[in-house]
Amino acid sequence: MKNTFFIALLITITLPAIAQMEPLEISLPQPMFVGTPSNFAVENLEEPLGEARPPFLAPSGTKNVAFEKAVFSSFEPRKGELWRITDGYKEATSYSYVELGEGHQHITIDLEEICTIYALTLWHYHMSARVYLDVVIQISDDPDFIMDVQTVFNNDTDNSLGLGVGEDFNFVETHEGKLIDTKGVTGRYVRLHSKGNTDNEFNHYIEVEVYGKNLD
Amino acid sequence: MSLTSLLKNNTMDQLITTSKRFFLVSILALFISLPGLSKNENLPARTAEMLGTLTNIDRNDTSLPEFESLIQEIFAGKKVQKQAKPLLVQFFKSEKSFAGKRFVLQELEKMGTPSAVQFMAELLTIDTSSELALMALQGIPGAKVNKILRKSIKKADPSILPGMINALGKRQDYRATSIISGYINDKNPLLATTAISALGKIGTPDATALLTRAMQSGNKQNQFIITEALLDRAEQLVKQNQTNRAFEIYNSIRAADVPEMIAIAAIKGKMETSSGNPADILKEELSTSPDHLKPGVIDLVKNLPASWKSGREFLQVPGLQDIDKSRLLVILAERNDKSIFDEVNQFIHHKEPVYRESAIYALTKIAELKDIPLLAELAATRSEKEQEIARGGFYRLPGKDVDAFILQKASGTQDIAEKTEYIKAIGERNIPSAAQVLIQTARNDNRDIRIESYRSLAKVAGKENLKELTELLLAAENSREKQELERTLYLVSTKEGQENAATEEIVAFLNNTPEKEKKSSLISVLGSIKKPGDINVLQHYLNSEDVDIQLSAIRALSEWPNAGPAENFKKMINNTDDLRVKTLALRGFTQVLVNDGSYPNGKKVNELLFGLENAPNVNEKKLVISALGKVSSSESLKALVDHLKNPGDLRPELEAAILNMVPQLMRENKNNTTTELKRVKPYTSNAEILKWLNN
Numbered sequence: 001m002k003n004t005f006f007i008a009l010l011i012t013i014t015l016p017a018i019a020q021m022e023p024l025e026i027s028l029p030q031p032m033f034v035g036t037p038s039n040f041a042v043e044n045l046e047e048p049l050g051e052a053r054p055p056f057l058a059p060s061g062t063k064n065v066a067f068e069k070a071v072f073s074s075f076e077p078r079k080g081e082l083w084r085i086t087d088g089y090k091e092a093t094s095y096s097y098v099e100l101g102e103g104h105q106h107i108t109i110d111l112e113e114i115c116t117i118y119a120l121t122l123w124h125y126h127m128s129a130r131v132y133l134d135v136v137i138q139i140s141d142d143p144d145f146i147m148d149v150q151t152v153f154n155n156d157t158d159n160s161l162g163l164g165v166g167e168d169f170n171f172v173e174t175h176e177g178k179l180i181d182t183k184g185v186t187g188r189y190v191r192l193h194s195k196g197n198t199d200n201e202f203n204h205y206i207e208v209e210v211y212g213k214n215l216d
Numbered sequence: 217m218s219l220t221s222l223l224k225n226n227t228m229d230q231l232i233t234t235s236k237r238f239f240l241v242s243i244l245a246l247f248i249s250l251p252g253l254s255k256n257e258n259l260p261a262r263t264a265e266m267l268g269t270l271t272n273i274d275r276n277d278t279s280l281p282e283f284e285s286l287i288q289e290i291f292a293g294k295k296v297q298k299q300a301k302p303l304l305v306q307f308f309k310s311e312k313s314f315a316g317k318r319f320v321l322q323e324l325e326k327m328g329t330p331s332a333v334q335f336m337a338e339l340l341t342i343d344t345s346s347e348l349a350l351m352a353l354q355g356i357p358g359a360k361v362n363k364i365l366r367k368s369i370k371k372a373d374p375s376i377l378p379g380m381i382n383a384l385g386k387r388q389d390y391r392a393t394s395i396i397s398g399y400i401n402d403k404n405p406l407l408a409t410t411a412i413s414a415l416g417k418i419g420t421p422d423a424t425a426l427l428t429r430a431m432q433s434g435n436k437q438n439q440f441i442i443t444e445a446l447l448d449r450a451e452q453l454v455k456q457n458q459t460n461r462a463f464e465i466y467n468s469i470r471a472a473d474v475p476e477m478i479a480i481a482a483i484k485g486k487m488e489t490s491s492g493n494p495a496d497i498l499k500e501e502l503s504t505s506p507d508h509l510k511p512g513v514i515d516l517v518k519n520l521p522a523s524w525k526s527g528r529e530f531l532q533v534p535g536l537q538d539i540d541k542s543r544l545l546v547i548l549a550e551r552n553d554k555s556i557f558d559e560v561n562q563f564i565h566h567k568e569p570v571y572r573e574s575a576i577y578a579l580t581k582i583a584e585l586k587d588i589p590l591l592a593e594l595a596a597t598r599s600e601k602e603q604e605i606a607r608g609g610f611y612r613l614p615g616k617d618v619d620a621f622i623l624q625k626a627s628g629t630q631d632i633a634e635k636t637e638y639i640k641a642i643g644e645r646n647i648p649s650a651a652q653v654l655i656q657t658a659r660n661d662n663r664d665i666r667i668e669s670y671r672s673l674a675k676v677a678g679k680e681n682l683k684e685l686t687e688l689l690l691a692a693e694n695s696r697e698k699q700e701l702e703r704t705l706y707l708v709s710t711k712e713g714q715e716n717a718a719t720e721e722i723v724a725f726l727n728n729t730p731e732k733e734k735k736s737s738l739i740s741v742l743g744s745i746k747k748p749g750d751i752n753v754l755q756h757y758l759n760s761e762d763v764d765i766q767l768s769a770i771r772a773l774s775e776w777p778n779a780g781p782a783e784n785f786k787k788m789i790n791n792t793d794d795l796r797v798k799t800l801a802l803r804g805f806t807q808v809l810v811n812d813g814s815y816p817n818g819k820k821v822n823e824l825l826f827g828l829e830n831a832p833n834v835n836e837k838k839l840v841i842s843a844l845g846k847v848s849s850s851e852s853l854k855a856l857v858d859h860l861k862n863p864g865d866l867r868p869e870l871e872a873a874i875l876n877m878v879p880q881l882m883r884e885n886k887n888n889t890t891t892e893l894k895r896v897k898p899y900t901s902n903a904e905i906l907k908w909l910n911n
């Protein structure tokens with residue numbers, strides 16, 4: 001009798017939480033090539049799924065909180081304009097991407113207020129298949145990323161960026177973008193680092209979407 | 217007694233009587249021919265000897281001049297020398313020596329005498345030599361060979377029949393037309409296609425008529441070859457200026473049930489050879505062609521003379537579907553055919569997006585000054601794809617009058633979205649002298665208009681606008697606009713040849729602006745420009761009593777291209793208790809040392825070790841360790857190895873830094889590097905480091 005009561009209580013508590021989770025609606029751009037090539041001379045490369053990415057569940061009301069938010073970069077882009085990174089347009093065209101200089105570069109998105117962030121999707125460049133190197137993504141309340149810095153992704157295995165050794169996989173850029181589960185961290189600023197790619201020394205961004213909710 | 221001595225003998229006259237004169241002449245002839253007779257008598261032996269040698273040669277290019285003369289001797293007359301022929305026939309019937317046979321036939325081809333030709337004709341019936349014989353015969357010009365080929369065709373070896381038909385075709389032997397036509401429906405596909413092709417090459421009206429009939433009779437199996445032969449023939453006729461005959465061929469092909477590609481080629485041919493208006497042919501085709509042919513027919517519009525600009529007539533052809541009209545609009549617009557404007561305008565409002573997109577594209581190709589407001593409206597209000605298409609046309613429309621019109625509209629239009637498009641167009645078109653208009657619109661009440669103005673100013677403004685741009689930056693209401701304006705100021709300042717003027721203006725404002733946020737903004741711009749002469753200004757603000765201004769100066773100097781600000785940063789690291797100041801100064805200190813390639817390695821390592829000791833937390837230590845890993849020197853390796861003895865939370869980063877520099881150090885000084893690495897062995901289990909040690 002006692003057990004039955006606890007089970008009923010557990011169901012009562014967890015059901016609303018489960019019911020509030022919904023698949024994120026992530027609109028995808030047109031693919032520019034078929035499949036996910038894996039013939040890159042890159043260690044620690046993620047195996048392609050071989051099928052569409054499964055839906056990502058997030059609390060209902062979660063939206064792209066980075067949409068049309070200000071983007072800053074470590075250096076002035078060589079090509080394109082930073083606002084395009086959060087303009088919602090993610091097709092692989094000659095005008096949709098921003099090119100930053102060679103070597104280690106980063107962009108920072110100011111969400112304008114502290115948000116709970118459940119996931120982010122990143123499209124570096126998907127006109128052709130390539131791998132961006134030393135990708136590190138951090139979230140913080142601090143514009144200088146000094147305090148309360150949370151690293152939600154890091155595949156810099158040799159600490160070449162100085163942000164610590166990471167153990168995440170390298171990944172091939174496709175039209176699906178790279179979805180990163182940020183596990184509900186909070187923060188106002190999202191910083192994305194990289195250090196060139198398998199085709200050239202430059203760093204590119206087409207779009208970054210940050211899925212979260214404003215802290216009420 | 218020789219003949220000469222006999223003639224010289226004075227007793228001769230006494231011997232000769234009139235009745236015996238004939239006998240004497242006969243004897244004389246016999247004597248004269250004696251040497252020849254002696255050669256003929258040897259001919260079989262010499263021929264046998266030659267063929268024996270030829271049987272054993274294995275190269276086609278063998279030079280045998282003695283045999284060349286023998287072959288000439290054998291085939292010099294109307295008939296081949298009887299004594300040699302059986303030996304030659306036997307040789308050609310044998311399976312031996314391809315090269316030897318080829319040698320003889322090449323000689324015969326060069327000679328081309330009747331006996332040579334006749335002999336080669338006989339070889340056409342011998343399966344071991346027929347192909348070689350045919351090859352040699354083909355090289356001999358003249359009707360005689362044609363006749364022989366025609367006569368031989370029925371008794372020729374079947375394997376060379378296609379070759380013979382092909383040869384007759386190549387030789388354009390019109391007398392062979394009826395013989396060849398007997399093969400165009402042959403069960404052997406090779407024979408049939410060769411015959412069709414040969415008739416096409418013969419090209420006489422009779423041959424062409426035969427092909428046309430074959431095409432019309434529905435010879436599906438060989439239809440492609442037949443029509444290809446006819447098209448080739450028509451092309452030949454066009455080259456010979458016989459366009460009427462070519463038109464007839466094209467017309468007959470078009471009338472037959474032929475594949476789409478052939479039909480389109482025939483229509484194109486008709487357009488090119490018609491004595492009338494080629495556009496009428498296309499109109500007729502648009503009206504009568506089945507749907508699957510329409511795209512190809514529409515594509516032929518591109519072949520009309522450039523001066524023809526009445527494309528609207530096509531759009532009015534009854535029965536055309538929207539997809540056809542849409543294709544026509546694009547192709548006609550690319551020909552700058554403005555007659556289609558009304559139809560383009562209709563399709564711009566089509567319910568299907570794909571037709572709207574095509575129509576907007578067409579509009580961009582035919583647009584004039586009067587159409588700019590329409591393009592601006594489309595760019596402002598449509599879907600993203602349609603907007604981009606409209607903008608593309610908007611930006612590329614040529615003419616100074618277009619620039620003037622856009623400037624006027626950017627100032628005067630009240631509609632926010634359209635005004636924004638005009639402002640965007642100013643930047644994209646890089647309209648000179650537009651800066652004042654943009655500075656006005658940059659003060660607009662609407663944020664979107666202001667931001668678009670800043671972006672266009674980055675492209676069109678010059679040093680004469682720097683003061684106003686700086687004022688705009690100082691008046692910016694929010695961080696987003698401040699960011700846009702800082703970028704604009706940076707881009708304008710770093711335009712070629714403007715760096716000096718730019719920073720003087722900014723420094724003047726910096727000194728006279730009391731508000732710290734504005735000062736910070738200007739410091740940030742100066743830091744982006746990185747003019748060497750401005751380091752003193754920025755260093756001055758490192759000592760500001762206001763921590764926010766101090767932080768702005770640290771950020772501005774953190775990416776300095778050399779170690780110039782390193783000492784300032786070091787002092788700050790030593791002297792401050794403010795975590796933010798200390799952290800940013802440490803980052804700047806580390807970065808400028810890494811940036812400076814001419815800074816001595818030993819000194820650099822010492823400075824970085826200072827940074828490592830004074831880093832406020834583990835995260836910042838990771839940054840310094842990474843920097844140490846980039847300085848490939850024994851000092852750096854030693855320092856890292858020392859730290860690995862007591863690594864704390866930094867083991868992976870220390871090991872990674874060591875591995876970063878080891879390959880280069882091993883190349884430069886293997887002994888020292890190995891000795892240094894051995895020290896670390898008790899403190900690490902990193903497989904890569906151990907691998908280096910074991911190697």
